[in-house]
Amino acid sequence: MPRPDKSEGRGASRPALDWKFVQRLCDIQRVLFPSWTSPSSLMFATLLFVTLTEQLIIYQVGILPSHFYNVLADKDYAGFASLVGTAMVLILLNSTLKSVDQYICNQMYISWRKTLTESLHTSYFHGRVYYTLNVLRKEIDNPDQRISQDVERLCKQMSTMASRLIISPFTLTYYTYHCFYSTGWIGPVSIFSYFVIGTIANKILMGPIVSTLCEQEKLEGDFRFKHMQIRVNAESAAFYRSGKVEHMRTNWRLQALLLTQKSLINKELWLYIGVNTFDYLGGFLSYIVIAIPIFTGIYDGLTPGELSGLISKNAFVCIYLINGFTQLIDLSTTLSDVAGYTHRIGELREVMDDILRKQCDYDPASGESYDFDSDFNVHAGPADTAFILDHLSYKSPFSDQLLVKDLSLKISQGTHLLVVGNTGTGKTSLLRVLNRLWEADSGFVQMTTCFGPRGTLFLPQKPYLTDGTLREQIIYPLKDIYPSSGSVDDDRIIQFLELAGVSSLLKRTGGLDEEVDWNWYDVLSPGEMQRLCFARLFYLQPKYAVLDEATSALTEEAEAQLYRTCKQLGMTLVSLGHRSSLEKFHDVQLKLCGDGQWELTRLKGSSGGGVIYRDETM
Structure with a gap:
């Protein structure tokens, strides 16, 4: 039984989390952030301010339980009532800032999608690039899917990562200091070592996922194109009574897509195991870090209430530091998606730039679109x-x-x-x-x-x-x-x-x-x-x-x-x-x-x- 044709344009190199990915991602970022005063840059700065304020509020909320331990241990009713009022205000502020954070991320997603898509449109419709890309050049599969669907998914994934990435350097620095102050050098060193091990493990597990994701997106485009082909040519196909043939050919493309999706799911299983294991072991690590100064006798002079409050505060600091690293590890699955879409969009940009360079050498109409007022720099000749x-x-x-x-x-x-x-x-x-x-x-x-x-x-x-x-x-x-x-x-x-x-x-x-x-x-x-x-x-x-x-x-x-x-x-x-x-x-x-x-x-x-x-x- 024949199988669907493989793309002629599949490149020899497999997409991966490599230097090429970094270059392509940086190129895309230059499109999204063309200047310090661009809307995306201003929204990003606003997001940074909101997330920093949010983290300050979170810290105050995080240490509230230690204060509650103290006032409850001392049976301080006035202090308890004051803490309840403070907690309500902080919770309202925190929920508002989280909502504003999400709102800005959604606005950035729309802005990024608009900017990146319009940038691709500018190259795609310049001269005859769209014709060359769809008819003459075969190394890029489904350019329409890359411009519409892949751009949308890339911008969506980046917007979900934005707030966590933007605040991570500040939170990790801040809580590393507090962790060192509370537990000594053993706490930060243990947590950082754990993070390095987890990062290396997840990098190894993410490698096969990026190339498989690119293959899946190609097959998604092929499957969608087959249905579009039938929709556009439905009458011609009906005159041939070709329903059974098209049914079979469409199912071939579906089977190829589903096989690749199954392969992707199998590879992602090991990544999920690594991420979840890292998350849960991190919780135990926090208690080990907290236990070290307790068992070494550093806090022997404290009352049970003071010790409970201190444990609560130190637990929050260590757990939040581990959580900061854990969130970065949790982004592994999102980063693999971002890498796949970045490679597909980056390839499209590079091929379109190559087409433009070659066409501008000899194409008299290369500089314009359909502006009938322009002579398109045509070669001079007889008027008739x-x-x-x-x-x-x-x-x-x-x-x-x-x-x-x-x-x-x-x-x-x-x-x-x-x-x-x-x-x-x-x-x-x-x-x-x-x-x-x-x-x-x-x-x-x-x-x-x-x-x-x-x-x-x-x-x-x-x-x-x-x-x-x-x-x-x-x-x-x-x-x-x-x-x-x-x-x-x-x-x-x-x-x-x-x-x-x-x-x-x-x-x-x-x-x-x-x-x-x-x-x-x-x-x-x-x-x-x-x-x-x-x-x-x-x-x-x-x-x-x-x-x-x-x-x-x-x-x-x-x-x-x-x-x-x-x-x-x-x-x-x-x-x-x-x-x-x-x-x-x-x-x-x-x-x-x-x-x-x-x-x-x-x-x-x-x-x-x-x-x-x-x-x-x-």
């Missing part, structure tokens, strides 16, 4: 030209076989180009190279226009519909804050919806600005989706429109109407398609023949000029 190709050769990033070899031409305004060829000859790949999604193998490709209304727009083979209102579908990828093609004109939008043949959407959605509660892909037919994308194209009205089989789901009559509208709006068309009916709308035909060969011919009735090439065939 969109693309210049000079001996261009290209291939798929996943194959060594050339799709096209030494292609030379110039795509100029007013002359429409039709690209044809059998499946697999590189038609869509040519558009990927033109749009710099893929690198050329050799030769030269130059884009001399910007993206948008004053330049070039691509209509991909698979229509892309964003979430949002009908207006947002039409103006996409313009943003409301960047209406660079002019003010959003309702009449124009309605007119272009009618020209595209989808004016009925106005009634179905309730208007241009009404929020819809359904998925556009589930409601619209393939033909309606293509028509809606043409309405978008009409609204944006670029000089050059590159269409990748953009009318494949429409009739030839509907196709003719849409193409005529494009030409009437002044667009120069570069089309990919199989239908012979497209020829009458174009002047020049580029035929990709396979094995790197290509032919460039002028179609009948063309107006001449426009496309310049060096060889008729290659």
